[in-house]
Amino acid sequence: MKLARNLLVVAALGLAACKVATQDSNSAQPQAAAAIAPILTTPDAKDDASYARPLEARVHHVKLDLAVDFNAKRVGGTATLDIDRKPDAKEIILDDKGLEIASIADGAGQPLDYKVGAADEKLGAPLAITLRPDTKRLVIKYKSAPDAGALQWLTPEQTAGKKRPYLFSQGQAIENRSWIPTQDSPGIRQTWEATIRVPAGLTAVMSAPKSAEPITQGGESIFSYKMPHSVAPYMIAIAVGDLAFRELGPRTGVWTEPVMLDRAAAELADTEKMVEAAEKLYGPYRWGRYDVIVLPPAFPYGGMENPTLTFLTPTFIAGDKSLVGLVAHELAHSWSGNLVTNATWADSWLNEGFTSYFENRIMEALYGTKRASQEAALSFDDLNDALTEEGATAPITRLNLPKEQAVADGGSTGIVYDKGAVFLRTIERTVGREKWDAYLRSYFDRHAFQPMTSALFLADLRKNLIKGDQALEARLQLDRWVYQPGLPDNVARPDPAAFAAIDQAVAQFAGGGPVPTAFDQWTTAEKLRFLNKLPRKMDKSRLDALNGTLRLNQAANQEVLFAWLSLAVANRYDPALPPLEQFLSAQGRGKFVRPLIQALAKDTQWGRPIAARIYAKTRPLYHSIVTRDLDELGLLGAAPQPAG
Template identity: 80%
Template sequence: MTFLRTAVAAAALVLAGCQMSEDNSAAPAENQQEAQIAPILTTPEAKDTASYARPLEARVHHIALDLNVDFEAKRIGGTATLDIDRKPDAKEIVLDDKGLEIESIADGAGQPLQWKVGAADPKLGSPLAVTLGPDTKRLVIKYKSAPDAGALQWLTPEQTAGKKKPYLFSQGQAIENRTWIPTQDSPGIRQTWEATIHVPAGLTAVMSAPKAAEPITQGGESVFSYRMDHSVAPYMIAIGVGDLAFKSLGPRTGVWTEPVMLDRAAKELEDTEKMVEAAEKLYGPYRWGRYDLLVLPPAFPYGGMENPTLTFLTPTFIAGDKSLVSLVAHELAHSWSGNLVTNATWADSWLNEGVTSYFENRIMEALYGPRRARQEAALSFDEIEKAFAEEGRNAPITRLNLPPAQAVPDGGTSGIIYDKGAVFLRTMEKIVGREKWDAYLRSYFDRHAFQPMTSALFLADMRANLVNGDKALEQKLQLDDWVYKPGLPSNVVRPDPAAFAEVDQAVKAFASGGPVPAAFGSWTTAEKMRFLNKLPRKMPTARLEELNRRLKLNEVGNYEVMFSWLDLAIRNRFDPAVPALERFLTTQGRRRFVRPLIETLAEDRQWGRPIAVRIYRVARASYHPITQRDLDKLNLTN
């Protein structure tokens, strides 16, 4: 039997939301609702080692939350009602729990069920094992999140833009939702869900699902209801609560944010509806109804989070000239790659991020032209080379399918997961032709909509639906080399050397003692970043002073350009940049900016570490728990 036939056969062995026989084959569904339950992959590489769940014995397929948001106690609490599917002889169901305070667990009839929280792992949390009765199909869990729940960030009014009301937001990816929702927290166990959220009157709660009812305010609280009828990976359940206002961007798009930020955010996002239309022309219909965005306070740890129907965004993308809206294109593209078809385990996170990064670039090309797309693709390729320089070109971590040591939540490196993944798809496009490639990728999303995916099954799908037995094409594509080997295969499509020809010449001239480029002010954001990133990492102070004086880099309002400048400045102990560095690190908490700058400072024991200690002691409270966890390892507060 060929590999293709083996993988395809294995893919067919799924739990299709119905009763399972002893040999794990699927029996007919009892009703239409069960027939719509998302499958569980049974191939060996689809086993999620970051979850305690045993979904082939018993799995969650629907969650109903009824929760109170308590800003004073910094807790979310109430009930989670889980609808489960199980084998007839299953004795228990195992959920993921990290710090939840469980009060009781009962079945759907209110009869108490026995439960036990197992030993805790500092990263994964604990297994929550619930004993099942012969006919148990529903669990009702009364619980509270802990005040230090890793998914939740609680902001005081002073930490918001409006300075009047408190704010809460969640960040569930990769495995943080187990800190506030008791469920099987694995991307391969897709679940539908609904929620009723009680918040103090005067605040608005938004979630990553369509609105199920109009909000009600009475007795000092407001109640909001949401329902997601498509099955999603549990990390995609998200909440935001605060002083929020909404502005429409188009027939099915809009932006939520604090009132004082609304006009600026809406102006930057005015092309969102066009982005959705461009994405649909490429790879098929947008299947989620609305596409809204929530622009969060600066403490949000990521650039964006692709929560279905409600992308969460950092305000650092607001540059005033739409030069950073590729971030929006990226999160929108996740509505296909990541949300529609999702990596089953974190070993294959490139299936989410690499495919999305390629798709993002295609959206940018459609809206803003080939030149901008080529430049952004070239910057992306720079990130691959940076990863190779840091990790070693032949290091196992430079594989797309991550080896066991790196196949953990948030494992790997972005230069590989995002950028090598995008170049893989760009290379496939070049070899087979854009028309044929686009037809294949669109059909891929159609075939696997609302299902989990692995690298092995993705390659099997390519061989079945793109290669079609063409041995010469198979040899040209080098599929296994791309996914399972480190480095870059020989067929890699490299960036257009003309994309930054002028900039690269300016870098060479300045590095050789030439003048500051006079054209810098008229360059695109990508060109400015390329120039700063390509300069030698060690430069004389006088040259940095000349750069700063002529280009006013300490005053730049574009966060990406400022990050590139500060990285260069601190590697050269450039004291005049320290005030700008302090402002940058204390007014936003985007992990991609904060972590490398503070880590670089901390490595410099004499000059940089005292600065890092001073800044982190001030800024730590404003950073998300995920960011704090990364930086606390540096022992800067001792």
């Protein structure tokens, strides 16, 4: 990795960046040898969403020994952190969001002074720990708060099986600091291991390979996991519940509640083929197994790319594999995001834009050019919607976000995901697919298990693809794409034929024509294109015609149902209220829940009372990632109910 060594300016912590860790001088037991991931020192790699100062002292390994308490809604125990430091470092700063610290000691058991600083509502607080000259290990006894932002506790009634409680975590972007004391920044990669104790009869799974067989003793079951590769801290994930497993292929499988297993496994039947297709594109899958877990519907995202164990919403299960692009997306993160990770949230497009492009290539390899072309065109629609909503000259439409927008979970989905993907597709069309694929494969090889910034990516691109070709440099407009708002004029636009027949059907219906009778034979992408392109204002008779002919209130595909309900809410269509309430009560995916409740709340005469009534009932189902936005609408008054 000669180029990586040239480009990555590594912190001088008294150790080489990839030095093999040695035994702590004040520890009774040796640490397993592991490469320490580099820390970037360029100004654009400074993470303003973390209190850590990794150039002085940084965490490189986390060992957890935790018990899960469903009654108290807490996890608690010990976190042992191995650190790398400058010889003269006086303290190390961790990220803390509501942790209840009992004690902190070094590896020999000697107490260390510590102080929790002033808290910020979003970032939490700095946890400053005083270091002795020989301190290389921290032992922290603690427990999480009952309202820890990363953890969602579900009652048996909120699960599919209705028998046992459930816990899952969602760490991205900066929520893991609410249950793990560490430096919670994507640029500070860490290896980790965990021993998890849960009530007997429940199963704990994590985003790492199993390191020992589970045992049950004294009314509890004990599970052990170990991640040998350095990962961003937000990728440490856990789920605990009544779980069953089924193999999908030699290295793929699915976990979920037993009552969900048949449906989930059927929908995920092509997972092993997806891994094979991804490897043919951009090199070996380096994480061992690729398993997924289909979570209860309260999970706030479509999916989360936790290494070795993708977390998935059950809303992707349509019965016909029409929404498995979600699985392809999370799998692609095993290269773009997990293997090579944005160093700060200003550059989250390096994760999501790359992955959205890669997802589309996997879908093309498995399901053909037509499907991939249509899904790319839908993505381009989302990009145009974002540019319209934000304004084409708004700073938030940059790929590399300026400081004001570069907050954790900041930016616009239409930009971070869709503009990023279109940028890479534009490079592909300019240089040719064969040349572009060879570059991307080498990029993942060069920077495996390392952080990345926009500036480093562009430098790598210029060195290894452009190679001084000034005419090519001018055609690509790289800096314009990354550092300027809007779309450059060299953008690779979608195939106009992808939805030609659908757009004609839209025009005909919008002009007073009949409901398209071929709707049931259309692909999901075609159905979404039709519903999303219809005029936003329609009279009840036209909505009645749509609903009566197409049975949209009964749509089983959750994406299609969401598109229909969005149109219905925009037109105060009362016949859609029963399925709307059922939809909002049955799942907590932010992509669906936020815009529907927000649209209702904006309609003060018709929609707001409906939103208030539904939200009062559904809020306990939703994750705090969703409720913190919806609470701002004031639907519940000054004192919103606590989330799970």
